[in-house]
Amino acid sequence: MLSDDDGTPSPSTLRSSSTVRFRDKIVVITGGGSGIGKSLAHAFAREGARLVLVDLKNSHTVARDLNSLRDDCDDSTSFHHLAFTCDVTNPRQIRHMIQQVKTKYGKIDIYCSNAGIILPRDDADTINNSGNNNYHHGSNDDDSIARHSDSQWTKILQINLLSHIIAFRELLPDWEDKEGGVGKKKGDGIMVLTASAAGLLTQIGDASYGVSKAAVVSLAEHIAITHGSTVQVHCLAPQAVDTPFIVDQLLNKETTNSNSAMTDGILSPDVVAECTLQAIKDGSFWIFPHRRVQEYVHRKATDHTRWLRGMQKLRFNLKNQQQHVSKL
Template sequence: MQVGNAVAIVTGAAGGIGAAIAQRLLEHGARVLITDRDADRLAATTRRLTAEFSGAVSGLAADAASESDLRKLIDTATSEFGPVDMFFANAGVGGGPGLDATDAQWEQALQVNVMAHVRAARLLVPDWLERGGGYFVSTASAAGLLTQIGSATYTVSKHGAVGFAEWLAVTYGDRGVRVSCLCPMGVDTAMLTGLGADGGPVGDLATRAVTGAGAVLRPLDVADRVIEAVEDERFLILPHAEVREFLHRKVSDHDRWIAGMQRYRRSLT
């Protein structure tokens, strides 16, 4: 996949990983529509990117979990830049801590972290199959391969994001629709401190579980790994190399892995 001249949409792009991916795409010659629910932050990011990449970037505030908003994003990108070649389903939310999480917190996590991806694929894949190609990049998390101490909603919804990306690749990957799934651990974004919804001890536990497991990377460093994986058409994107080893331990001996995670949780509390 050549990123140059591609038309891309990046959700959750007011800051963090989304803004970093948009910047790297633009540097490689893509034309990019960025979107986020936070209109003020999105406008600031759009101005910053436009100053360097005038004519190649546009911003539109939207809810990535809304089918009507997704249609609007696709229509806008198409009218401004041309047919959409790449979609980066990057918008995400933290959510409730554990069994005390409310139904509303579960619903929000599932809508944004999973159903937003499903709805985007519904709208894009038929056209990609007709055109002979397209690229879907799902931002999940290492929590989607392992687990997230301190947040049940984040863990379950990110597992769902990984599962949907796998299904998409299995079902359409040999028909021109390429799929990658980004699964980082700690990245220096607002999401890192928002893993627990209550902002109290449980939220702090979730953050410390991530920062204690490996390095906290810069968003632009993560975006570099994303561009490399897309150009190689590689499914799993692991900016933290140790995640692969953690996953291997989990698969090879699930009970031992759970016991180790229990020990790690106790060390944090």
């Protein structure tokens, strides 16, 4: 694919930092009950935003805590942050949630499409060994292409990819509505999609997670290219973040201490949230809380064959580490 960037500013150029303010903005955060979503909620609240937190659980607790912590906002407000229970594997629930928010507040200014999962290794093994999609693993027992069933692949793609698509389709008409002679400008709609460095650099041992996050990266780029004149798009691509999601599922508890490649530079979700808000203010498409990700992506693009060989070597070393620890 050829690039047509001659340096000339276009209508879709991202806006400068001086034009984005969060006070009184209606901000929807999926996966808002814990982890990065919870930290995003606190960060936006400190800026005076009005929050709608969406999750299967815990979102009501976070909203209640924010409502009781008025010091967390830039000054007192009578607005009460709200919570919705929503299963993002269900398109009807996503559409209903968005319509409910728009009916109540008239608009959604910022939508943080943050909900996501990684499939637990133990659950995958149990399901595959039950007689349904019991594929032969051979020597590649860390290969989730074989380990995860068809239904599990469907589930992770529903949550990690399709939920973003369904939400964007529901939001786009309002964000691009120019009727009535009023018109719109970039930033009337802001979409933050939580991907992962795994979407750029793959995820050793977990194809389903890496593939789903790579699709999110592509989706974010497509939205920016196609709708960038009115919608401000951001792609959040962190490495490991200190959340239950990562600690309990992405990192093998038995090898956490020895697996330096997985645990290198783990950040708190609060740091990730602050990076996200700053990127929105700056108008930066990419959000890289872990600065070394840009370096890794550059290496991959510069010599892809060498990068693949390096990743093969890394996978081999990680497997040896895990096997050594399991014998202790």
